[in-house]
Amino acid sequence: xxxxxxxxxxxxxxxxxxxxxxxxxxxxxxxxxxxxxxxxxxxxxxxxxxxxxxxxxxxxxxxxxxxxxxxxxxxxxxxxxxxxxxxxxxxxxx
Numbered sequence: 001x002x003x004x005x006x007x008x009x010x011x012x013x014x015x016x017x018x019x020x021x022x023x024x025x026x027x028x029x030x031x032x033x034x035x036x037x038x039x040x041x042x043x044x045x046x047x048x049x050x051x052x053x054x055x056x057x058x059x060x061x062x063x064x065x066x067x068x069x070x071x072x073x074x075x076x077x078x079x080x081x082x083x084x085x086x087x088x089x090x091x092x093x094x
Contacts, residue, residue, distance in 0.1 A: 007034070 016030075023033040040048035 019033075020030050023030055026033075028036070037048065
């Protein structure tokens, strides 16, 4: 027997109408579409689409560039203990 749980959300009426029309055009009702969204989120281990936030994207690009530079210059990555030691030292210096 499958256990179920009730999920309730409040959205703008216009959004609900628009998304319901989209899903119905695909042969889905709203609850089925939400279940598909949840299952896909589980399958991919996160949101089933890319988030686009310019600030976040810029930060990620900076991280990737730094990582590539480190790898090109043969600088070893820090271990978790080394990272924690640096964090502790930074906090202690404040």
